[in-house]
Amino acid sequence: MFVKKYLVIASVFFAAVQGAGCVKSADAQSSLLPQKAPPQHWSFEGPVGHFDLSAVQRGYAVFVKVCSACHSLKQVHFSDLSQMGLTPEQTIALAESWQIAAGHDEAGHFKFRKGLPDDFLPSPYSSPAAARAANGGAVPPDLSRIGLIHPGGADRIYAMLTSYGEPVGGEKAPRYANPYMIGHITAMPPPLHDNAVSFTDGHPATVQQQAHDVTTFLEWVSEPHRDSKRRLGVGVVLYLCFLIIIFVILKRRIWSHVRK
Amino acid sequence: MSGEQSAQSSENTERKDAHSLSGFIRNYMSFPVPGDLNLLWTLGAVLLVVLALMIASGLLLATSYTPDASLAFSSVEALERRGAAGWLLRAIHTTGASFFMAALYIHMFRGLCYRSYAAPRRAIWHSGVTLLLMAMMTAFAGYVLPWGQMSYWGADIAGKAAGAVPGVGPLLESIFLGGDSPGSPTLRRMFVLHFTIAFSIAGLVALHIAIVHFKGSSSPSGSKGQGRERMLSFHPYFTVKDVLSILVCALAFVAVMCFWPGLVTEPENYRPANPLHTPASIEPEWYFLPFYGMLQAIPSKFGGLVLSAGAVLILFFVPSLDDAPVDGRPWGRMHVQSRIALCMLIACFVVSGLAGKHHVQGDWLLVERIAMAGYYGYFLIFLPLAARSQKADLPDEVED
Structure with a gap:
């Protein structure tokens, strides 16, 4: 917020310097x-x-x-991409299709190797x-x-x-x-x-x-993981609804003895 | 009424086995509670469950977190993408933070609404306000940890706010940040703070509950609800009610966490912290927005800080500002003035949050100032006046 305040002060300063031209550029922006x-x-x-x-x-x-x-x-990671529906073999093949920098060789040139799932x-x-x-x-x-x-x-x-x-x-x-x-x-x-x-x-x-x-x-x-989260959510919501119904019944039975 | 019987039998067992663990538990379970407690009284139990959930998920998250400016963001990313159920842990912890603060605000609103702070329960209120303060500090420290853009710039603003204190400000700022700008030292401080305060909260909650058991629970019907014949044993009457409330809150929790996570997450914080790039709009989590609005309401930095911190600290003085004894007047038959004033207080709090969200610019500045005046007005003007008129009314009440 304070940073913003400085920005506002700065923009006011520039407005003063630039005069009417600034209004036009603000409109344009x-x-x-x-x-x-x-x-x-x-x-x-x-x-x-x-x-x-x-x-x-x-x-x-x-x-x-x-x-x-x-x-x-x-x-x-390459292995993260397996969650888009790939088998482990396909994930390894996918990783191998990438070239990963692996330091330098004796002459100082860049060396590359095939990717691994953990890269x-x-x-x-x-x-x-x-x-x-x-x-x-x-x-x-x-x-x-x-x-x-x-x-x-x-x-x-x-x-x-x-x-x-x-x-x-x-x-x-x-x-x-x-x-x-x-x-x-x-x-x-x-x-x-x-x-x-x-x-x-x-x-x-x-x-x-x-x-x-x-x-x-x-x-x-x-x-x-958005899909896993939603799937989990559906299961838990159904389970909780079931539990809530049971507890509503239980609560009504326990409280039925109490005079209002 | 069976509740009455169990409440009386509890007193007999109380002395017999107060020193054994099973006796202790039985004692707590048969604790006599006013029978007319409404749903708002179940939020304490909800808070307890959310706190347990936060500590459990937080401990597991901490096992794969690195408090270092260059590693924090990627350690959280690695946890969420590759950690065992890391995405679930983080979602629980994020959603839990918002739910904890929401439940805490409603819990405190209930205290204000039914005057749970009145003697002889001042100590409960004071420990509760201390818990609110500690929860806010924990929430702030926790928000810095993922080291996204909002984390960084939030810490930056908090540091500058501390720096605005006259005299010791620069020293405070450098102690808080551990340098000139947020960095690894800040992260380590926040990590330790997040941990220690969280566990202190657990300890103080135990004390808070112990005082409730010592002083007895407040009730919607005030002193009239405190008679022996109106008491029910905590178990099974309130255990089942609390569990039901916890289940309903859990349903809301899961719905937000799994289906509408956008309600409790700030997209900008998924951008790694970048000291060279100020986000277009820096704003804290929703639960700090009312205080953030007050921070910006007046042109002086220190004045804003005083007003915003004062808005929380003033809660400590509520029992002294409204020192009328507990009366037998429930919410439904409360003075119209009290009800209107309470609604105004809530409205001011919400409007102040909205103004904070809009950075108190343009018309929002005036709106924020009015809201802040309303907020302080409730505590500094309305409560003492209401207490005075209530004390004047008191003899009539007794005659009734």
């Missing part, structure tokens, strides 16, 4: 808040929804092919500075919890992925118009293209389908 995303249908929405695991798996394919070039999933998913950049240098000054955020922390939730992630406009800005720091980003501008180039990914289950790899699936994957990876 409030009009550039992200648009409200049109609601989509999601398998996981609502208190008793559950993840469509085939969509989660297709979304993982999109993540590997597209997102992982710039974004990390720092908190996730973290590798980050595409060695440091935030490297990420910034490679992306025109912007750091691609980590996606481990993006489904929880992204304001607007799944609907806005989907809308953002499918609503790119014209590129703006210079060569050095390319920016792209997108009505679902703050300021209606983003440093992320349009990530999805028709048939850039091929789905093994025969789904057509349109931009919409890829966006839908990768959003489902990101929501799932943000809270992989």
Whole structure:
């Protein structure tokens, strides 16, 4: 709050310096808040929804092919991904398809090895500075919890992925118009293209389908236990309802002796 | 009435075997309780269960937590993603914190509403307010531990608030943070504090209950409910009522934890702490919002701190501000003024929380100031006046 107060003081100071021009820019900025995303249908929405695991798996394919070039999933182990419906063998194969940095060889060159289920998913950049240098000054955020922390939730992630406009800005720091980003501008180039990914289950790899699936994957990876939690909840609620009925009867019987 | 019999037989057994454990338990089970206690009196038992749940889940969580600025966030992530039932433990602990504070507020509201603080039960009220203070400290320290964005900036604000105390402020701030800004030393302090206060709460709760047993429970009908003939034995009448209430609360607990977790979690805290990036809006958990609003209500930092801490500390003085004896007037037949004043107090508390949520900006500043005046007005103006008029009324009451 105090920090905010300083910010307010600072903005008042700048307002005084810039004069009337500031009012105009403030107006412009409030009009550039992200648009409200049109609601989509999601398998996981609502208190008793559950993840469509085939969509989660297709979304993982999109993540590997597209997102992982710039974004990390720092908190996730390969073994965590087995919960999207993989057998232990499939999990090992999935881990082995990734290259993990393994120090240097005698000549000082980077060495790599195949991934193991207990490895973290590798980050595409060695440091935030490297990420910034490679992306025109912007750091691609980590996606481990993006489904929880992204304001607007799944609907806005989907809308953002499918609503790119014209590129703006210079060569050095390319920016792209997108009505679902703050300021209606983003440093992320349009990530999805028709048939850039091929789905093994025969789904057509349109931009919409890829966006839908990768959003489902990101929501799932943000809270992989959401389904277990809901399943547990249904069981416990039924059990408690049963117990409550029994105790209501018991209470009425015990209290039946008491005169009001 | 069988309750009367068991209450009397309890007194005989009381002396015989007060020194053996089974006697102790029997003694507690046959404790005579006013028969007209309503549902609000079951919240004590609910709080006891939530406290046990919090200590149990907290101990298990602590086994995989690392109080270090560079590791805390990922240790919590690892626990939630890969720990044995880690996601369940954390969900229980998070939901439990909100439920504990909610039940505590209702429990205290019941005390204010039925004047449970009046003599001879002052000690119960004082231990209860101390428990509220300790619970708030524990909740705050616990919220810092996951080391997300809100944890970090919450600790930052608390440090700055401590720093606003004239004279010793900077010293307090550096003791609290263990440095210039929140970091590993802060985390270790919060971890130890979270632990020690939690266990102290368990101890003080035992004392709180012991005093209730010593002084006897208050009742909705005031002194009229305290007659021997109106007493019922704690077991089975109130054990079954308490268990029923606990089950209903458990149902609400599970529904929130499993189906609507968004009600008790702050998404921003799933972002790792970043000292270089201030979140657009820093706000505490819902149960601190009324006090957070008061903290921002006046332009002076220290003044805000005094008003906000005073809003809790003033509860200590409630038995002195309203020193009229327990009367036989239940809520339904309470003075209209008292009922209106109590509703205003609740409204002020809630509105102050809403203003806190909106950072007391724009019109909310005026709203917050009115709400705060209402909150303090209840304790400083209404309670003493009500006590005076009640003491003046008293002879009439006796004649009735």
